[in-house]
Amino acid sequence: xxxxxxxPVICRDCDTVHRQVSLGAGEVALxxxxxxxxxxERGMNVNHLLAITLTAALLFVIANVTxxxxxxxxxxxxxxxxxxxxxxxxxxxxxxxxxALTLTMFVVPLLQISLLLWVLSYxxxxxxxxxxxxxxxxxxxxRPWSMSEVFLLGALVAIVKLSAWVHVVPxxxxxxxxxxxxxxxxxxxxxxxxxxxxxxxxxxxxxAASLGLIACRICGLVSPRLSTLSRGRCARCASxxxxxxxxxxxxxxxxxxxxxxxxxxxxxxxVMYTSGVQGGQESTILSGVISFWRAGSWDIAxxxxxxxxxxxxxxxxxxxxxxWMAQQGTARGRRERAKLYRVVEFIxxxxxxxxxxxxxxxxxxxxxxxxxxxxxxxxxxxxxxxxTTMIAAMSFDPRLIWDGQxxxx
Numbered sequence: 001x002x003x004x005x006x007x008p009v010i011c012r013d014c015d016t017v018h019r020q021v022s023l024g025a026g027e028v029a030l031x032x033x034x035x036x037x038x039x040x041e042r043g044m045n046v047n048h049l050l051a052i053t054l055t056a057a058l059l060f061v062i063a064n065v066t067x068x069x070x071x072x073x074x075x076x077x078x079x080x081x082x083x084x085x086x087x088x089x090x091x092x093x094x095x096x097x098x099x100a101l102t103l104t105m106f107v108v109p110l111l112q113i114s115l116l117l118w119v120l121s122y123x124x125x126x127x128x129x130x131x132x133x134x135x136x137x138x139x140x141x142x143r144p145w146s147m148s149e150v151f152l153l154g155a156l157v158a159i160v161k162l163s164a165w166v167h168v169v170p171x172x173x174x175x176x177x178x179x180x181x182x183x184x185x186x187x188x189x190x191x192x193x194x195x196x197x198x199x200x201x202x203x204x205x206x207x208a209a210s211l212g213l214i215a216c217r218i219c220g221l222v223s224p225r226l227s228t229l230s231r232g233r234c235a236r237c238a239s240x241x242x243x244x245x246x247x248x249x250x251x252x253x254x255x256x257x258x259x260x261x262x263x264x265x266x267x268x269x270x271v272m273y274t275s276g277v278q279g280g281q282e283s284t285i286l287s288g289v290i291s292f293w294r295a296g297s298w299d300i301a302x303x304x305x306x307x308x309x310x311x312x313x314x315x316x317x318x319x320x321x322x323x324w325m326a327q328q329g330t331a332r333g334r335r336e337r338a339k340l341y342r343v344v345e346f347i348x349x350x351x352x353x354x355x356x357x358x359x360x361x362x363x364x365x366x367x368x369x370x371x372x373x374x375x376x377x378x379x380x381x382x383x384x385x386x387x388t389t390m391i392a393a394m395s396f397d398p399r400l401i402w403d404g405q406x407x408x409x
Contacts, residue, residue: 008222010208010215011036013338013398017206017213034338034402050120057113059176063148064106067171068155071162071364080363081173082106082151085356088363094375097383101359104147104352109180112146115139133237140218144390147349152177153303154356160300161292161361168364207402209243216241248397249323255392256319262384263312269378272358274365282376285309285354307353308382315389318344319396326400334401341398348393351386355379 009018013036023029023041031038044052067079080088082105089098115135122129129135152174159168208214208222215222216234223235234241270282283291285308292301318340325337358379365373 008213009038009220010213010222011038012215012217012220013341014402015207015209015399016402017208017211034335036338036342046120046123050117050124053113053116053120056180057117059179060109060113060148063173063176063180066173066176068151068173068177069158069162069360069364070169070171071166072169073166078364078366079171080360081171085151085359085363089359089375089379091375094377094380097355097359097375097379100352100383100387101355104145104349105151105356108142108145109148112139112142115142137218137237137239144345144349144394147352148177149181150350150352151356152181153350154353154360157300157304157353157357158360158364160297161357162364164295165365214241214243244399244403245395245397248395248400249327251395252319252323252392255388255395256316256323259312259385259388259392260316262381262388263316266378266381266385267309269381270376271354271378271382272361273374273376274361275372284378285382288354304354304357307350311347311351312385312389315344315348315393319389319392322396322401326403329403337401338398341393341396341401344393348390349386351389352383355383355386 009020010016011018011031011034014031014034016031016033018032018038020039021029023039025041027041028037029039030036064081064083066081068081068085070077070079083102086098086102086106089095089101115138119129119132119135122132155170155174155177159170162168212224213222214224216237216239218239219234219237221234221236232240267285270284271288273282275281285304289301289305289309292298292304322337322341325332358375362373362375
């Protein structure tokens with residue numbers, strides 16, 4: 001076991017206090033109480049990170065100036081990338097789906113890459129970038145809303161969907177998106193796990209609250225609770241610091257109910273209208289799943305069903321269960337509920353898959369008399385379901401799961 005230092009680390013999910021340990025390359029430190037990831041050592045210095053970010057910037061440019069997909073039919077050629085797909089949804093009040101797609105798959109990744117280049121370029125010269133604190137706080141808040149990999153998966157689904165009608169050609173942009181996705185995860189392979197050791201200052205309840213400590217949710221700085229709460233701001237990043245997220249249960253319930261209300265028209269109303277030489281038809285999310293299934297594409301049908309139907313329903317049930325049990329102070333299955341919360345956080349944005357598929361299909365299938373595709377109102381409600389359920393998960397304070405528990409180390 002590496003030698004521990006005296007500076008404490010507080011788990012963001014359960015408020016347990018730990019001693020820091022030195023991690024080797026590829027090691028991951030987990031909370032000894034709830035198994036949340038406390039730290040990860042990827043074995044990279046500032047120059048490595050800058051090189052990866054520069055590569056990501058180049059791939060991002062390629063993905064947005066070259067076509068992701070292209071099709072030809074009857075001498076007519078159409079192509080689409082992220083921006084052209086988003087513009088295909090800009091019709092009436094379907095504009096809101098276009099806005100959600102543009103923000104999550106273009107604007108947010110662009111801001112992330114730009115801010116990282118800004119901070120790392122100064123850090124490589126051993127200098128602190130101007131507005132350094134602001135940049136890191138913004139990066140923290142942007143992280144859940146970056147969905148480039150969802151657009152890549154949507155492009156693969158669109159290939160299967162359109163190949164039954166026309167010849168689909170993957171463009172340079174799809175390979176660039178693939179590079180962006182792989183580059184973000186390859187450093188996490190073969191990670192070893194090292195559990196942090198709990199601080200034994202108060203044997204009966206080694207939590208931050210019992211030790212009079214509080215940690216910033218953004219940068220992790222640990223400080224005495226009373227002095228921090230009196231100032232109201234973190235001494236390092238100037239973010240608001242609170243013992244618990246204010247009105248977490250109420251805000252989570254409000255966003256959850258909004259998502260459940262939107263879920264009904266999202267599944268009942270058509271999300272897309274397609275027309276061809278044999279006439280036109282409107283399709284809902286479930287009818288699209290059925291058409292893939294009947295065409296023999298069982299894997300794609302299962303993928304869309306899971307992302308667009310099962311994932312939102314799972315989030316409704318999981319968040320509702322966690323809210324109810326937290327309000328009841330139920331001690332049963334705390335660790336399992338903590339794992340469930342992390343699953344809900346992870347799967348949340350994948351529901352945007354159907355929006356990406358509808359946008360790409362609408363942008364590519366524009367052959368007028370030969371065949372066209374247009375978005376319908378259902379996709380607006382479905383975009384609302386994705387956004388509201390993500391905000392509901394972010395509003396829930398996972399420390400509520402552990403409040404009131406007397407724990408020993």
